[in-house]
Amino acid sequence: MTVKMEFEECLKDSPRFRAAIEAVEGDVSELETRLEKLVKQCNAMLEAGRTYCQSSKSFVNGLRELGCHLSDEPTMGDCLEKFSKKLSIILLAQEELIENTQKTVKMKLQSFVKDDVKRFKDARKEFERSSETLEAALGRNAQAPRGKPHEVEEASQALTHARKSFRSGTLDYVLQINVIESKKKTDLLMAMLSLMETQAAFFQQGHQSLTELEEYRKQLGNEYTQLVLNSARDKRDMEQRHGDIKKKDESYDESILDFSPDAASGIAIEGYLYKRASNAFKTWSRRWFSIQKNQLVYQKKFKEQPTVVVEDLRLCTVKPCAEQERRFCFEVVSPSKSCLLQADSERQQQGWMSAVQNSIASAFQDRREEACSPRERCSSVSAGTINLCMGEQKDYKALEEVQAIPGNCQCCDCGEPGPDWASINLGITLCITCSGIHRSLGVHFSKVRSLTLDSWEPELIKLMCELGNTAINRIYEARIDEITIKKPHPSSPRQDKESWIRSKYVEKKFIHKLPETGRGTPLRRSSARRHRATTQEKLIQRPPIKPKPNRATLARNTGLTPTEIMNSIGSHKDEEEVEDLSGLHPGALLYRSAALQHFPVMADALAHGADVNWVNVAEESKTPLIQAATVNSLAACEFLLQNGANVNQADSNGRGPLHHATILGHTGVVCLFLKRGADYNKKDINQKDPITIAVDSANADIVTLLRLTKMNKEMREMEGGFAQSGDETYQDIFRDFSQMASNNPEKLKRRSADIKTP
Template sequence: MPALDLKGCLDDSPKFRKRIAVYEDSIQHFEFSLKTLTKLTRLQVDSSTEYSQRQQELATDFTSFAQSQDDPIIAHALEKFGKSMIEVEKCRTMFVSRMGQAAYNPDVKPVIQNSHVTETFISPLEKFVKETLFPIKELKKRFEKASDEVDSVLSRYMGKKPKDPTILETAKELADARKGFYQVYMEYVSKLNDIEAKKKVDYMENVLAYMYTKSAFHHQSYEILKDLEPYMRDLTGLLNDTRQRHDEETSESSEYQDLCAQSAVDIYNPLNAVSSSTVSSPGITVPYHNTTENPNKSGYLFERKGGRVMQSWIRKYFSIEGEYLVCSMRNTKTSKDDDQSASYNLRVCSIKLSDSYDRRFCFELISPQRIIVLQAENEKDMHEWVNSLRMVNQKALNSDKAPPPLPSLHRRGVSDVTPVIKLNGFSGSSGTVSDSDKELLKMVREKPGNDKCADCQAREPEWASTNLGVIVCIDCSGIHRSLGVHVSKVRSVVLDKWETESIEVMLELGNTIGNSIFEEHVPSDMETFRINPNSSPIERDLWITEKYVKRSFVAHKDDKAQETVNQTFWDAITEGNLAEGLRYLARGANVDYRNPNEHLQTPLHRSVQLGNEVSVEFLLQWSSNVNEIDENGWTNLHYAANSNNVRLVLGLLKRHAKADIKDESGKTSLDLAVEHQNVQAVTALRLFAFDKQHNSSPANSLDFGFREAMSSFKQNYSFERSHGTSHSALDLRQTKSHSPKESSSLHETGSKLLRSDSSQ
């Protein structure tokens, strides 16, 4: 609505009064809307808090349920999802209610303080109603009272006779009343205009603040869940494969059940000791009809218990495992004495048939401690057991090796198995971290200065900026994410899978080094803006933006020329000094600076050439161009293939390095690897080209076998490199391999690829 003109107060026309009435109705409706809005928002805060608590309980149940799972893949997935849900609910808690640490402990009732929504939306609106809308009602009463007084005095004045001596006195009274009336009138109209303006500005600012707060929460939640997408895609593929295999097994089981139902009853008769090959029903194998002298024979036998007078026979399950005969009970309701599992070393036992007992088909296993009497179901089964046991006994006696350890009798739990699931890139694990990497991550968290957030000093931070090399808390991590990955790349120290090189970069840097660079010179007038664990998101955003985006606290010593800064950065990186490299990047160094004194090589070129994988990872974290060329036309992939460094070859390919770029002499990286007989590099480049040809989107590929082969190849290369294995195909054929069977297969594949490439 257009503003009320104060000149209209002097005319006080009916039309002007109608406009005032419209304003009054608008304010009344606005007040009602504000009260309804604040009430609904409070209900939303309460319901969100309740919902967040239920979600945390659900996440806790996920992690608890994961601990009871014997399938390591399911257990790991549930634990990972539960932790991610907890992180999301931490973000929601900051949105709807600021709670202490007790909020994340299900056994302690949280104490809810003022929420972000309350501070930025509810309280300002309630203050607006109380301090702005309520006073206008009192002013309206004064205006109406003044209007009535003027009308009353005017009526008395107009009613005077022409010669009435009190006309002058009444005229003065009317003038005073009119002056007071117009003053209240204009004040009232001004307040109406003021409220109308505030409806457009103050109210919308509060709404905008609420939407910004809500946007920040959803953005943080999205980033947390987005990190799960590669894992969820690969897990979906694995589950689809598992479901397909289950369907196939179900179909086979159904066919087998039908065959069993159609088979003759005689094949189950223990007296019908025929071999399984003569059974009329195809596909049916009788359990007790095994091949003679089976070294892995297993089945049920009766064992004699007790003395000569009180004897009993207990049915137990026996199996030959290596040099041991292992027995166990099937029925869990048997007595405690009978339920004991046992094993017998066949190397020190003798086996013989016996007919000195009152049962048929008996034989004896004579150990140094005692004689074990066993009974089979029929004569054929008895001879098979005796022959199998004697064969294992003779083989053990003729062996010059020490007896192997007793096979494990217990079922492996979740902690005993590492899930074999491909998550992302060429890494071969499923989101679980190897023991060595766990130790490195532990060293990162224990590094001096890393026990507190690099920005607000909050204790026990669990998020990291991999390119800045600092550890931050969850509150500051949300601000870091909003800066963009070109400024800060945020990962969870707890939830995410870390590559070894990335961890080593963090070990080279850390909060102490990071703050010595990005807080080297904090102006005194900015000290008041330094944040702490209780700072608001707005305060955090201001400080972190000044620190990392504007780099206001970086000391640009002597304002060195750009060429000098670039050259100093190049020298620091090639020397492996990441701290100095980060310092000069903060001062504006070009990460892809091409050194004119070194054949236009970039720092990444030189790091790859030197094989410094940690420096390479640091530069890639800072988005160094993997396809940059030097004056000879060589890319980083050319240098990696030329030095036969498969870890760098695979790492560069993962970062979208182009394998088809040719140098000045027209050679690709593969051509260089073939020319120098670098089998490993040839194998990696060929396998990658094969995968790219058959899987245009590697992230969506369900070919886990290929990716596991690449991972195994990468690991085997590291082993051979550390043990001094030669790179040439000839040397590989002549050198005795120390690596597993998969490594030999991959070397053979590489040699074939190399020979075929050479023939071309």
Template sequence: MIDAGKAYNAANKQFVSGIRELAQQSTKDEVIEHHLLFLSLQILFDQAQRSIKIQLQTFVKDDIRKFKEAKKQFDKVSEEKEAALIKNAQAPRNKQHEVEEATNILTATRYDLFSELQPLMKLLGGQVQDFSNDDTKLEYNVDADNGIAMEGYLFKRASNAFKTWNRRWFSIQNNQLVYQKKFKDNPTVVVEDLRLCTVKHCEDVERRFCFEVVSPTKSCMMQADSEKLRQAWIKAVQNSIATAFRDKGDEGEKLDRKSSTSTGSLDSGGEPKERSLKGESALQKVLAIPGNTCCCDCGQPDPRWASINLGITLCIQCSGIHRSLGVHFSKVRSLTLDTWEPELLKLMCELGNGVINQIYEARREELGARKPQPGDPRHEVEAYIKAKYVDRRFVRRPSDEELRNKVVSLSKQEKRLSSSSEHLPPRPPPPTPKLRPGQLIQIVFLSSHFSDAAESPPMAMPATLPPPSPCKEVVFYEPKEYSSGLQLYWAACARSLPDMSEALAHGAEVNWVNTEDDKRTPLIMAVQGGSLVTCEFLLQNAANVNQQDAQGRGPLHHATMLGHTGQVCLFLKRGANQNAADIDEKTPLTIAVDAANADIVTLLRLAKMNEEMREAEGPYSQSGDETYQDIFQDFTHMASNDPDKLNRYQQYDPQRP
């Protein structure tokens, strides 16, 4: 058809040119010349009318009308499909009938949307398997011409208080995860560098097909339209992370430099958050520890990452390897992008690369193992790190005599610290105040922050207070057997983090139970020792915050009885069960009320009220109350930086009326 059209146009052009030439030959006869020129113009006009005007009129009258009708129908079905997608996404996983109903509606709307294309789809035959099926074939293509390795629609959970879900167009491009609300909008960056992220399935939310991309600064919850699509996106993110690490080259160094100069970070809500501490920053404080100015595993200068349960600093490559080991071996944080709690920062400052390498590399030279250097291939560094922390191949095992001497030394060290003026010993119960008959002691709570304060009247106690349950005195005895668990037990009481790290490296169980001492655990002994940092170290290494001793008392009970407000705050933040009762049927709140400790009573009441708020918001709520978080943050900073301010017993004056 095209060739015939070209031949026609060429012949027609030649014919018109011939008429014009004939007109030029008839210049002597004006009548003939005039009519020949008019004839050529008439032919051109007729051609234009036939080729343009008639077709244009047909297009305006018929084709555009059909197009408008088709567009109207398409928009209608598209809106129905969008509504069906939203309903399908909202279908709870535990209500099968709602899931089936939403799936059937979605399938029907997809069929309506593509019904006009059905003849073409049938013609394509084997090239298209099932156009009504949403399980689109998605592949991760790192070498895509447009730089977009993968793209598609996902539901994204907002970070606001309502946790709303919105459908957005997501894409993985240039090692970033971005999304667009509308086609012409500039992409919004969710994750700036996928190397710093991990991706995981989410089965603890009500919706199906959810997954979460977690970075050091925030997390993003997303939902695919089907299980197949969810798996495709998770695989795409994982492939992007692996590809970025393989191709990191100089970009990793640039990222380290960039992170070191940044001054703000984002929390899970996406808002800027000040991370600098009073005085020096977290980076400056941690790097000031001897040995911390170079990566603990490969020696790369200026590390910007840390393993908080080991207490070491890492370069970006080694931090990625540590993250791949799993959190039961290493928990990685950024020294520049993350916020640092005071107790966690003190933990880092009490350990460091020098201390940990003395433990985990004690036999490296003896075994002839080569320590990696900056720039070594990733697989060599990864093999070394696994041998060092997972297999613990270079740890020196102590003899029975060395272990015995270590345990005895730690028990004596605990006694010296207990009598030292630098250590605040467990505070005794307050003397019974002299009160007039009928006089009551009122404990005022910080309930004015909550809307239901009027329903929470202040608690009243009798004038004569019973003494709090006494805590067992820490006494060393000759055990039947010496073990790394016993070393961890006494090191926790002696507040010696290096000895605790050594015990864990020797295979000590962090929740080891001393059956010869009321089934106490290292975490309970850390409470007895009065150190907030020691408790933080054990919790970072997976200590059970609710494990009880033979008296039915958990760490929260012991911290309450001793009046250690900072530890109470720490345990409540870590999910300690304050409803648990000991064999005397006393809960931590009962103990705190008996001891007239207003700080701890306030914390326990606030934690209980916050828990009730979260339950009222629904089983999948994670927000709670912001006032509760702010107050706990204040208590945490005070316990870490100004512990004397929490010694209410020392401020108590029994002679005051």
């Protein structure tokens, strides 16, 4: 025990003793104040700890419940379950820490203040009382008169008794001082040591619990890193899709007209339509229609059972209905009943009608695949007529010729074998899934047609044979090896195919970028094609095009090697004319390649943003369509028209493509332009229209075509706005001219000198 004060000093009661007493009393008083404050703080800490533990328990229970909710996601469910268990163990250890702190710190400090300090205070009071008694006895003893012995004796006895009492109290007080000084150290040290041991035990237990999860945490960290990468990629894809959708027309009806017969949900198309009731009131109701399982159904609410409108789409047809006062109406007719429907827009009306027709075709195709071999068909489907098992077979000329092109036996975008759909402006074949996605892009990107269900004009078949999947993929997938995006396969989800197709044709992510410098391989025109352009070169001397020095080379633009380019156009160098098209910007490249009839280069120019109606100021403001017309290329004209070329755009002489085709006597091209709506009344700067030019050149076939078109239009105008586009004789004549232009063009060189102007 440390001796704070010596007992001999207390008997002397010297000023030094009194000063020491005062110092000790001040220390004890300060210690008491600080201990009381510390006890209050400890109590607040314990209460806050209990509150924290209670809140943490609620939090852990919430984690456990969330884990049960996410049990279908193994990673999240397992993670939450393990972590909640470990946190529960740590919380139990923390509660134990709080209870031990309560016992070892708070109770010990409170006991020191209440017991030891109290005994010190009681001893001090006794010391002060005996000190005052001694002072009084000393005073009385000093004041006792010498002449009064009895008073002196009483004073002496009182002083002796007071001194005895003072010594006893002083000794007890000094003892308490020494005791409290010694116990202050031991009690405080024991309390702090117990607190640290309890804290160490708590943290050690928590560390041990979390160490058991170390391997799992590392594994989870790796999964988290991968999830972050996947999330970033998904976010980028979603932002891309978000941007694609924002670029579309904002009307909601156009975003749902995507026919998908092989959708996982079994719903080929769905959306809102108005339906006219069959009762006497003929009321119109807005319902959610869908085509699923070869049936047309609708429902008012999501959970109610769908109402079947047409039980079997193979037994119905669809047609527009212009007799109603309402707009955008069409009728689905079956043997037992008809259903009158109304869309929100003309485009939605056409989309639904097309979807119904495609569903009818798809239903028959599924039926044929179940009952017949791929080359045998027992039904033919048209826009309004269905012939079942009558021994009629579809003309497969388009399918056979187009699929015979290298690369066309598989879908251009996903590789599914045996595609029977096509994009006529791109010149590629597609499976039915990819064709639906192409249709959703809009006709300004892709025009979809069936190779087996639709009628094919000869020039369209010829155009499809000039291009093909291999040539187009060399353009639109030129950089596929440089990009991490994986091309979909036939079994890929529809979302992956749609994302790929939009990236490929809309955003054009995979085409070669146009470098700023470089020289290209000369483009050559074969002697056979040079011969077809002889007439034009005699009539019109074409000045050379001024190349742009900062544009791409032809070889890089097309993705072809120089050998492939030369072999594709001509095989003998001495029979070729070499024309260098390197350095041309896309518009000029389209213009020159149209004259050379090089379809892959034309497609490449359009892919790089060429204006299909680009005007060459250096050559009388002529367009690529005029170039294709002057070389008598039906397929090139068809390609440009399918990609949006203006059939009536005139040059600086006021002559449109029809004028040039008429001047050069290209009857097949004239027939094509007339079918595509060319203006036969348009006059050039010499005030001559195509009919006058044809009469002057004595071309009987062209005069016949022009006059027949003019007469047919006048008859339709007399019959009113709802007349058909032409009678059967008119259509037959144009069909015959188209067949001749594609198969026997030499028969269209007939001339007559006795044709008179009407």
